[in-house]
Amino acid sequence: MSTRLLYRTFGVRTFDLIKTTFDKGVTYFHLVKKAGHRRCVCCGSRAVGLDNARTYPLRSVPIGNKPVIMVLILYTLICMNCGSRRQESRDIAAPRKSYTRAFGQLVLELAGKMTILDIARYLRIGWDLVKSIIKSSLRRRARRRSWRKVKRIAIDEFAIRKGHNYMTLVVDLDSGRVLYWAEGKDHTALRAFFQRLRRSGAKLEAIAVDMSGAYLKAVRLYAPKGVRLVHDRYHVVAEMNGVIDKIRREEQNRLNDEGKKAIKGGRYLLLYASEKLDEQPEKKARLDKLLEANELLHKVYLMKEDLRLFWSQGTKKKAEKFMRRWCKEALGLGNKHTTRIANTILRRFHAILAWYDYPITTGPLEGINNKVKVLKRVAYGYRDNEFFGLRLLFIHEARFRLAGA
Numbered sequence: 359m360s361t362r363l364l365y366r367t368f369g370v371r372t373f374d375l376i377k378t379t380f381d382k383g384v385t386y387f388h389l390v391k392k393a394g395h396r397r398c399v400c401c402g403s404r405a406v407g408l409d410n411a412r413t414y415p416l417r418s419v420p421i422g423n424k425p426v427i428m429v430l431i432l433y434t435l436i437c438m439n440c441g442s443r444r445q446e447s448r449d450i451a452a453p454r455k456s457y458t459r460a461f462g463q464l465v466l467e468l469a470g471k472m473t474i475l476d477i478a479r480y481l482r483i484g485w486d487l488v489k490s491i492i493k494s495s496l497r498r499r500a501r502r503r504s505w506r507k508v509k510r511i512a513i514d515e516f517a518i519r520k521g522h523n524y525m526t527l528v529v530d531l532d533s534g535r536v537l538y539w540a541e542g543k544d545h546t547a548l549r550a551f552f553q554r555l556r557r558s559g560a561k562l563e564a565i566a567v568d569m570s571g572a573y574l575k576a577v578r579l580y581a582p583k584g585v586r587l588v589h590d591r592y593h594v595v596a597e598m599n600g601v602i603d604k605i606r607r608e609e610q611n612r613l614n615d616e617g618k619k620a621i622k623g624g625r626y627l628l629l630y631a632s633e634k635l636d637e638q639p640e641k642k643a644r645l646d647k648l649l650e651a652n653e654l655l656h657k658v659y660l661m662k663e664d665l666r667l668f669w670s671q672g673t674k675k676k677a678e679k680f681m682r683r684w685c686k687e688a689l690g691l692g693n694k695h696t697t698r699i700a701n702t703i704l705r706r707f708h709a710i711l712a713w714y715d716y717p718i719t720t721g722p723l724e725g726i727n728n729k730v731k732v733l734k735r736v737a738y739g740y741r742d743n744e745f746f747g748l749r750l751l752f753i754h755e756a757r758f759r760l761a762g763a
């Protein structure tokens with residue numbers, strides 16, 4: 359192959375081809391630096407002497423489906439100008455990588471259309487090399503991404519594996535991008551996020567978050583002053599669902615057989631939103647019967663349904679009045695669970711009411727969560743939490759295949 363062709367097809371400009379060999383279907387191009395391109399890597403001087411040489415086999419773009427290896431013969435250069443003794447530069451490959459830049463580029467292009475395993479088979483390399491090429495590219499892109507325009511974000515946690523191993527995610531609510539991921543779900547998981555956000559020059563306005571203590575602590579410790587916290591409405595409602603569930607269980611334990619029978623199997627009926635039962639008369643009848651039989655559950659059920667109306671009060675002022683009345687009623691029931699949720703709401707009232715200034719939720723994270731489930735189903739590569747997290751940062755793009763390793 360002529361040097362010109364080598365340049366055209368493989369982008370090799372600074373090397374001369376000295377021989378080509380073949381072994382077991384693999385083509386080897388042996389390359390040595392052109393004399394004119396031999397420079398000291400420290401000072402750039404051309405006044406260099408040659409010391410011993412070493413060879414570096416680099417995986418390169420295939421010819422058809424035949425693998426190609428570029429064998430670089432690199433000399434140690436002794437510089438007459440600055441006196442340093444360093445190996446000459448590789449040019450066609452990044453330092454310490456076992457493949458050429460062109461090969462890395464090819465893998466990234468294929469990654470938009472093929473699974474990691476398919477790419478590995480097609481290029482006849484290990485899937486871990488494919489993964490590592492994609493991973494370095496994602497890392498680079500994540501570092502370069504600008505956060506300057508970030509104004510409203512949502513923070514939430516995900517279970518990576520059931521029961522343990524959590525990941526904290528931050529989403530930009532205006533662009534829909536995942537901005538940040540970290541292992542764990544305590545306040546330290548967010549420290550690096552707020553540090554980078556500050557450096558980015560962003561003017562953060564509001565954060566949607568659940569009512570759990572960890573993220574509130576993170577916001578208190580690291581978030582810029584004056585940022586508005588908005589408690590996610592679905593988490594508030596879910597909290598009330600938890601209350602009704604606990605009360606149902608306690609009633610079931612407390613009551614005699616007949617009372618038990620009346621509320622048995624009512625768990626999901628109680629958690630349904632009432633309008634969802636309108637089209638299911640049979641379930642609705644069962645729920646009505648259950649509520650009739652148990653006064654406490656009936657009251658708490660109505661309060662749960664009532665609570666959801668807080669977010670459709672029209673004005674902040676009406677909403678405030680609405681919620682104060684609701685909390686008073688909840689406290690009036692004299693039940694420890696309704697008392698606890700009323701106190702939580704009153705303590706976090708400012709941030710719950712803030713929804714009327716910033717109607718934001720952690721909802722977009724739920725959508726991402728569904729995509730994550732697709733990602734999780736495939737074990738390959740995702741035992742690597744960093745790779746998993748990096749892919750989440752680009753989950754809004756079609757560029758990387760989400761399903762399949």
Ligand SMILES: [Zn+2]
Nearest residue numbers: 398401437440
């Ligand atoms: Zn030098």
